[in-house]
Structures are given as C-alpha cells and as structure tokens.
Amino acid sequence: MARKTKAEAAATREALLNAAEEVFFDKGVARTSLEQVARHAGVTRGAVYWHFKNKGDLFMALVEQVRMPFQSLVDEVKNVDPDVSPMDSLHRACLAGMQRLERPHYRQILSILLHRCEFFSDINPLEMQREINEECYAEMLVVFEMASQQHQLREEIAPETATRLLQATLGGLFHDWLRAPESYSLSERGADIIDALILLLRR
Template identity: 55%
Template sequence: MARRTKAEAEATREALLSAAEEVFFDNGVARTSLEQIARHAGLTRGAVYWHFKNKADLFRAMLDRIRMPFEELVAENGATDASPLETVRLGIQLSLLRLEQPRHRRVLAILVHRCEFFGDIDPLAMQNEMADEACGALADYFACAARLGHLRDDLSPVIAAELMQAMLGGLFHDWLRNHERFSLVAKGRELVDTQLALMRRA
C-alpha cells in the first residue's frame, strides 16, 4: 500500500510539472498562477503546495527534469573510453538529440523567451548557471586533450571551451526562435565536427 501511495504522489508531482510546462508556455511565467496550473492538471492548489513551496520551487523542478549534466551524457553515450575530443563530440551529439525532443524544447523556450525576472525566479541567473556548468565540463575535457597533445598548441583549454560554448549557444538560440527552419542535430553535428577539426593538433 505504501508503495502505491508513493507512486501516486510521484504521478501527481509529474502531472503538475507537465501542466506547468504547458501553462507557462502559453501564458508566460509571471502571468501564470499556481491555481491555473492546478486546474490544468485537474488537481487542487493544495496538491501544488504539498509538492512545491512556491512557484519558483515548481519552476526549478521543471528545469531539473531536462537538465543534462555533461558527465551523464558521456556515460549514457558509452564514450568513457574515447579520446577527450571524441568524448566532447559524442556528448554534444547526445545533448542535441535531447534538445530536439518536445519537452526539452518547450522548457528551454519558457526559460529563454517566456520568463521574466519575477520574485525568486531569475531566468538570467538560471541560464548563466547552466552555461557555466556546461563550459566547465568542456574545459576539463579540453584540458585533458591538451595534456595528451591532441589540442593545438596556440589554443588554451579555457578558450577552446568558450569557443565551443559560444558556437553552441548561438546555434541553439537561432534554432529556438524558429525550430522548423533547420534540424538542430544535423546542423549541430556539422558545426561541432568542423570546430573540433580546427581545434585539433595537425
């Protein structure tokens, strides 16, 4: 019985997060109330407060569902035995595949385009946190590549990571504005392969 109750509670939490995605996307974060989210999920506002302290807590939980720590992507892709630069390539490929999924695209569109600074919700700080996390992971792999002699001598690991992060950020924002213009995966693979080739020691 306890297991069933726990499963039901988790199902309720997931339903609220999915409802929040849809209502935030339609209305924007500031103009969405917890009451609206509860109604959209077919639940009461009390159910929302059982699982989340406030709207900011719910918003962060929604973001956490689509967070992709680079080390997890590497492990999932089976790239743990690959060279550092190949590991970067494979990890980014998997992240691009994830980003093209409707949930990831919708949540990130909310964060970038439909979320104003509101109460405890600071969308720029959240975007910076995610970007810094990704850039730090990339820098670690580029540092390993440099130690192995795989990276160009005139390119520091930090600059290599910042170049890759800047390219991916620009690509992502171009795609997010109109995701039907091009395939993020296809264009991303082309650009990443080209950039890694330019970074690699001849």
C-alpha cells in the first residue's frame, strides 16, 4: 500500500477528530468505542491507532482544539490596543472568550468535557478540568496583580480574591448556559454580568 502523504495523514487525523466530537457528544465518551469513531470517520480502526495511542489520547487532542489559555485572550486584546489597562484587558478578554464559546465547535467540545465524559480507563475528566482551571487562575491572577499595583483594583480586595470571584462567575455562566445553550446568548447575558462584576472590582 502506498505511503500516505502528509496532507492525507493530516486529513485523516482531522476526520477522526471531527468524528470523535460527534460520537462523543451523541453517546458519551465512555460508551464510545474507537471502532465507532473509525466507522463514523470512514476509516479503519488501524488508522485511529496510527494517529492516537488510545481513546484518552484522542479525547485530549479534541479538548486541545478548543483550549483558550486566558493569557492568549489577553494578548489578543493587547494586539488590538497595546495601551489597554489591566482591568480593561481582563474585561475584554472575558467577553472575547464567551463569544468564542458560542461557536458550535467550541460549545460542543466543552459540553462533552463537562457533561458527557465519565471516569473511564485513561480518562479523568475532573483532573483535566482541574488543570485547565489552575492554568486559568494563574494567568488571571497575574493580570489582577498588575491591576492592583496600578491602583485599578479596589484596595480592600486582594488579587487572589478577585481572581477566584471572576473564575467562579465564568464557571457558573458556562455551566448554566450549557444546560440550554439555545435558550439565550452567552455573550449577551454574560456581558451584563461581567460588566457588573468588573465595575464592582474596579477602584
């Protein structure tokens, strides 16, 4: 059999990730087999193992497609406005993140991670969520510390407290919205809440 080109291999990998997203969302991760993913993608099971070690590796690759490190959102804001203040960069980064999560691809994978993924073999969804939350906390904290140093954060509120408050607010918004994502706009309702929170935190 002729060796696949890099382009063909990349296309197969993309097809497997797309298939995994659809089948995981429909059946749940634990109840999905790699055979089902391969069949849905129109490839052999061997093709799955060529690209991914196991189901956990496939699931991690899927989640990595939509990970949004908070620092990357802040950097995007700064690329548009290099002189943006720390508090405003936090504000705008949150709004940008919510707008991105409304895209079907992001929304569906987040829903799989939060609601359709159980402990199974080499998959620990709570550990994955913990790692993402800790990364987000650390990156938010850096910006809140800058805001505090520049006297933009209310002096009676510690940067650590402000970070936990913002993170809990965002987490609550995401979980609530994913229960019925078609019932309202995350970015519109979330904007009102984040606007109010930043106003309360701002000095």
